[in-house]
Amino acid sequence: MKKLFLIGIKDLKLMFRDRAALTFMLLAPFLLTIGMGFVTGRFSGGSTGISDIPVVIVNLDNNQLGNALVDLFNSEDLAELMEPTASSDPEAARQLIDSDQASAAVIIPEGFTRSIIPAEGTMFDPNAVTPEAVKIEVYANPSRPTGAGIVKAIVDEFVSRVEEGRMRGMTSIVGLMQSGLLNPQNAEAEARALFENVDQIESTVITLKTDTQGAEAVEFDLLAYFAPGMALMFLMYTVSYGGRSILAERAQGTLPRLMISPTQSVQILGGKVLGIFFMGVAQVGILILASAMFFQVKWGDAPGILALILAAVFGATGWGMLITAFAHTPAQVANTGTVVMLIFSILGGSFINLENFPPFIQTISKITPNAWGLDGFTTLALGGTLKNLTEPITALLVMGTVLFGVAVVIFNRNGLVQK
Amino acid sequence: MISILEVRGLKKNYGDFAAVKGITFDIKEGEIFSLLGPNGAGKTTTISMLSTLYAPTSGDATIGGHSITKDPMAVKQVIGVVPQEIALYEDLTARENLLFWGQMYGLSGKSLNSRVDEVLEQIGLVDKAKNRVKTYSGGMKRRVNIGVGLLHKPRLLFMDEPTVGIDPQSRRAILDTVKDLNKQGMTVLYTTHYMEEAQELSDRVGIIDHGELIALGTQKELTLQVGETDTLILHIGEHDDPEALANSLDGVPDVLEAIATDGEVSVVAREAEEVLAAVVTKANDRGIKIRSIDIREPNLEAVFLHLTGRALRD
Numbered sequence: 001m002k003k004l005f006l007i008g009i010k011d012l013k014l015m016f017r018d019r020a021a022l023t024f025m026l027l028a029p030f031l032l033t034i035g036m037g038f039v040t041g042r043f044s045g046g047s048t049g050i051s052d053i054p055v056v057i058v059n060l061d062n063n064q065l066g067n068a069l070v071d072l073f074n075s076e077d078l079a080e081l082m083e084p085t086a087s088s089d090p091e092a093a094r095q096l097i098d099s100d101q102a103s104a105a106v107i108i109p110e111g112f113t114r115s116i117i118p119a120e121g122t123m124f125d126p127n128a129v130t131p132e133a134v135k136i137e138v139y140a141n142p143s144r145p146t147g148a149g150i151v152k153a154i155v156d157e158f159v160s161r162v163e164e165g166r167m168r169g170m171t172s173i174v175g176l177m178q179s180g181l182l183n184p185q186n187a188e189a190e191a192r193a194l195f196e197n198v199d200q201i202e203s204t205v206i207t208l209k210t211d212t213q214g215a216e217a218v219e220f221d222l223l224a225y226f227a228p229g230m231a232l233m234f235l236m237y238t239v240s241y242g243g244r245s246i247l248a249e250r251a252q253g254t255l256p257r258l259m260i261s262p263t264q265s266v267q268i269l270g271g272k273v274l275g276i277f278f279m280g281v282a283q284v285g286i287l288i289l290a291s292a293m294f295f296q297v298k299w300g301d302a303p304g305i306l307a308l309i310l311a312a313v314f315g316a317t318g319w320g321m322l323i324t325a326f327a328h329t330p331a332q333v334a335n336t337g338t339v340v341m342l343i344f345s346i347l348g349g350s351f352i353n354l355e356n357f358p359p360f361i362q363t364i365s366k367i368t369p370n371a372w373g374l375d376g377f378t379t380l381a382l383g384g385t386l387k388n389l390t391e392p393i394t395a396l397l398v399m400g401t402v403l404f405g406v407a408v409v410i411f412n413r414n415g416l417v418q419k
Numbered sequence: 420m421i422s423i424l425e426v427r428g429l430k431k432n433y434g435d436f437a438a439v440k441g442i443t444f445d446i447k448e449g450e451i452f453s454l455l456g457p458n459g460a461g462k463t464t465t466i467s468m469l470s471t472l473y474a475p476t477s478g479d480a481t482i483g484g485h486s487i488t489k490d491p492m493a494v495k496q497v498i499g500v501v502p503q504e505i506a507l508y509e510d511l512t513a514r515e516n517l518l519f520w521g522q523m524y525g526l527s528g529k530s531l532n533s534r535v536d537e538v539l540e541q542i543g544l545v546d547k548a549k550n551r552v553k554t555y556s557g558g559m560k561r562r563v564n565i566g567v568g569l570l571h572k573p574r575l576l577f578m579d580e581p582t583v584g585i586d587p588q589s590r591r592a593i594l595d596t597v598k599d600l601n602k603q604g605m606t607v608l609y610t611t612h613y614m615e616e617a618q619e620l621s622d623r624v625g626i627i628d629h630g631e632l633i634a635l636g637t638q639k640e641l642t643l644q645v646g647e648t649d650t651l652i653l654h655i656g657e658h659d660d661p662e663a664l665a666n667s668l669d670g671v672p673d674v675l676e677a678i679a680t681d682g683e684v685s686v687v688a689r690e691a692e693e694v695l696a697a698v699v700t701k702a703n704d705r706g707i708k709i710r711s712i713d714i715r716e717p718n719l720e721a722v723f724l725h726l727t728g729r730a731l732r733d
Contacts, residue, residue, distance in 0.1 A: 006522050010508070017510040017551075253506030257567070260470045261523040262495040 003263050007271025011245060012278040025238050025283045029230040030290060033223065052083040053147040054102035056093040059086070063113035069158055081150070094139050100359055103147030105139040106155055112136065116166055144355035146378055223297045224381035229350035231287040232312060232370040236344050238283050239320025240337020242276030244330045251330065269411060273404070276320055280313035300380030304389055308376040315369035315396035318403030325410035344368040372396050420447040423575050423606050424469070428478035431464050438464040440630040441478060446608060451601050453617040454610040455719060456627035462610040463503055466579045470500045483574060499573030503580045505560045509553035513544050513563045516552060517570060524571035534570055542566040558589025565596065575606045582616065594619060614719045626723055633726050642717040645725040648675060649691035650715045651698065653684040656708035667701045680730050
């Protein structure tokens, strides 16, 4: 175990002494991130960059609260962020989502207002039938997680504020009645007066309360999308650089020299993999710290970020090892690695949000660590925490394990040093 | 004397090509044994098998009583290897390289640091220890390359052509180092295609060609194989035919053998002076221009020539 660690540290040290590699691993993604920031107006106080999220609203309630929610989506505050269209048919709205024409459908069911504000004369009537609880349905487009997440966050915020207002009002009225300060005959009128304002929801364009319990309201920063996009893109370069070092060591004779020292092959290969892993973690970690320091990028929950970095680097390392296992020369790894880096960056959404791609491309993107990594980083930027990262982290760990397993089989077949 | 290395029928095939064809030899504890042969003779493949890098196709060897096929990890503890190619991390300093490789051989802490200091002293690089290896000359790199092989004080040191491609001064330093190590009790297996190095260093020499060990013994034993003869090396004109001159020397009194090689004719005789005049006359008769003549007394080159019909450097 000690030798494995020593080999990994040695590789990390060598990486930090390779100026050309450092430029490509750290400076290039940093500069590209800055470029993206300028292009999108991030540094000129412009918008968040996420705008015109297509959402279909079906208001079957046609009552006070349903109408309030429709008004909210059509409000001035959300004008830049949302592009709502109205529909009267829930099934037609769902089909629009299925055919990827919108990020989400908000279906406000009939009786939504009544389930919260009882009909006149029934509020404090013990014999009145309690209306069945109905819930607003957000039919999300899985291929547009960012847009759908924002729609869901707005609806959740609306509902929680309405619910909070109702509970607060009812508690006050009941309390006043019990203390004799309010005549029961006037209670309903007072309660209705309180309900008049229950739908007055404050909203801002970019301050979104997510569905995460206890999470603070967060501001979604576009750089929190582009910075990890660039970091993940160049992470693929780093892992292929690390893989290349295995073949370079073979060519320069240090790998055979390691093999004739009293060190097991598995320790040598494990050490090399650990070295690649260290390099990837160092690269992404430095980029995240730098963008947080220099651009005030809000990456979100720290434990979540740490776990996601480790998982993303693990998944990417698997790809690096696979590329290396198939290659015969360092140049082959470099060439293949560059091609894979570019394809994965495009497929994985480093340049263009995946939501703009057709569904089959979005499905293919799942083979890239970039897509899963970006999914996770976006979740964190929107206020998610480690517990919301189960899917991307699991996917990345499975990806890394499977690819590493295949690479080891190929290395075992061919031998670390050709015999 | 006890054998530290016993090689028995060691064979290595690459597909249909037999790189090493079942060689057998021993090395006694405390001696310098040279494996002499031209490029491609199988020296490096032999070292690679003995150092457990390559698995032999058949045969086995024991080093310090451990089989290279059955107990390679124990073998690795006994041997040190100085590979033919410089196998170092060029972006690390000499000290960092030695520290890393020392750790790979299980050294740590104070013993590692003091051993690295000793080796730096031994290879004469104390002053340059903090410079990156990539800034070194070829000779300095060779010295670090040797230093790595010495770190764990191996009982048996394999040195695979350690003087290839370096200046005469560095070569001299390396040969002196080998002798010093041997004086300190280290057994050395030294491969080379330079006859002079094998002659200067070796207690015994194995001559290897085309994967076969074609001669083995002390230098005296080997030179006796070609008898008490001298060799005249005739360097002839570029456009002259060495084959024709060699054929014309057949039957010349006191000429034992005449062998044509590229641009040269090697003439073996009991006394060089006795055949010199006749050889020059034969060349003149055929209009062959002799540019220079070397006279060599019996040596390993002559043995190789005698055994293979080729010069060692071919």
